[in-house]
Amino acid sequence: MNPFIIIALREFTSRVKNKTFILMSIIGPLAIGALLVIPALFSNLDEDPKKLLVVDNSYLLLGTEKISKHSFQYLNPEEFDEESAISAVREKEIYDGLLFLPPSENGDPDFILRNTRLYSKGDIGIDLTRDIERRLGKLATEEKLKINGVDPSLVKNSTTIVNIKNLNLTEKGSEASSLPLKMAIGFGASFFIYMFTFFYSAQIMRGVIEEKTSRIVEVMITSVKPTQLLLGKIIGIAGVGLLQFLILIAFSTIIYSVAGSIGLLGSDISEVTPGGAIMENTESQTVLNEVIESFKTFNIPKLIGFFVFYWLGGYLLYGALFAAAGSAVDAEADTQQFMIPLTVPLLITLMLATPMMQEPNGTLAVWLSLIPFSSPLAMMIRLPFGGVQTYEIALSMILLIIGFLGTTWISAKIYRVGILTYGKKASYKDLYKWLRRK
């Protein structure tokens, strides 16, 4: 077998068999899944129906017996003032609280609402408070309209919900567009690449340092060429990353479809507030439909394909440089001086994500998506927005390939000297000398 393959296999299996990897691969996606599912689960949990005593001096709530599933029991305002109503709630266990609306001499709804109090035993829950606020607000608005001589039903009938559909003109026709989703996909993908690149590049670096400090490296390079050792390590660790990515995708798909089939996703919005704020409900429903609709307009397999390419490209480019940095030191603590120039380009690209998303085909975005040191992030930010010219993609990909071949070549030269150099802390000047050494 080719020694390069033997090395890559060892790098791969020794990491995959590691307990940390197994934990990370299983717990990681589960944690992400949990983050998605648990809030939905909780918001779906039935709240206990609450019973409230109501003293309505202003008769604003007149006739309202329930807000969602919570029921109201009215006390006669002529018999109970605030004090005695509070003691009534205290005495009777079945009541969870007291809603007190003060009297108002001239019937000013604003005065009433400013002085309305909700007393409760323990926490009454943010949803109920919000529902009461909404209901009172709506009633007060109607009251104000009446005071001003306007029929509330007239206003209700003339209220118009506007949802402009965003359409992007494409070559084939037009398709729905959703800016927030594009931003989420672009930023999400590039952030993921950012994390993966540094996580796995650091593993390469640590591996190189480990080989140096355990003094195995000279034994290794009597059997294989330093370049083979370097590339075997880089490719083996890339395999680990790919496997982790596949596990993540598989797990997410499973969790998503399981959650979807038991109705945890997508259903919560319409169910949580039945009979509540109808207007908002329709709005969220429309947005949700729009998201689903526009998700369909993305070429997901194509995006994943580009994602894997740019992730691998970025990883190979930076991984080789991290390996060179690792070979130049004796301990991980000494890598600091090399870390800043290696981490800054991607960090800056990530920080420039917002201006790039505002103008995905502007000069900044185009240039950053061509330069190999930033293109893995910048291109992933641009791609979901569309409008990236084919030649731009081709050029960016070619430059990235040239870029990582270049960094690998440079790194291999530094590496083959660095791994045999002990003791002295290498400076940039030393690295330059090593680079030129025959």
Next chain:
Amino acid sequence: MNAIQSFGIDKQYENHVALHPLDLSVPEGSVFGLLGPNGAGKTTLLRIINQIISPDNGSVSFYGQKIDSSDSRHIGYLPEERGLYKKMKVGEQSMYLAQLKGLSRNEARKRLHWWFKKWGLETWWDKKVEELSKGMAQKIQFITTVLHEPKLLIFDEPFSGLDPVNAALIRDEMLRIRKEGATIVLSTHRMESVEELCSHIALLNHGEKILDGTVNEIRESHRNGNFRLSYRSNEPITLSLPNQVEMSQNLRDFNKGICIAEIQSMKLNSSEIISALAPQVDTIRFEEIIPSMNDIFIKSVEK
């Protein structure tokens, strides 16, 4: 034939010359001692032979052919800076290194089991490398160096960190392997193992070869006409010496009743001297003092 022959190889680093142009021949079947003080260029030379670094000029041939990367299959190298992957299991690690030398999995396993059984290491197969003692790790490294049965073995300080028992174990294996036809290059500071093991040596200093040849030749060429006579007597006896013979010292030995005379002569041989001196005293022993490799080493380096 020469296992290794170098033609004018040199190596220069940014601020110093590691190796001046060097011609060196390692005869096939020899145990070749590569000697020299620290920083003499030994490790540079060994790395060039192992193609870890390339010389600035000159070339190296391996069994008559210009050396290339495929020859690494026929070379076993135990570098001075050696180690193992700490987190790997001993067996796994040995299999890995054997496969990198081109052995198939089956062949590697078979040979490793043979060695592990021979040295009683079987129970260590599934232990982690970090649990090994230093001596134990050295043994594993030795095994993985010789496992692919190379034609040329290169050991850089093979005995460092070994107790006498394990050092003897390794030494005996080297001699056995040599008997089976391999050539061995040994770089060491331990002069007694040089005299014990080596048939040939080369001495390097400041990147230059200052001495080479067979051990016998070198010791012969460093004869300096010193002789030692031990005789029975409580007090030193004044000896009458033939012409061209000088007395360096004549003292009572630590042992009671024995005296030792040291005599210097470049002209007369030992039988001429003994026949002149023997009748004068009750002789116990008479010998020519041939300088040890240690003496030759120190003398040559200090020159």
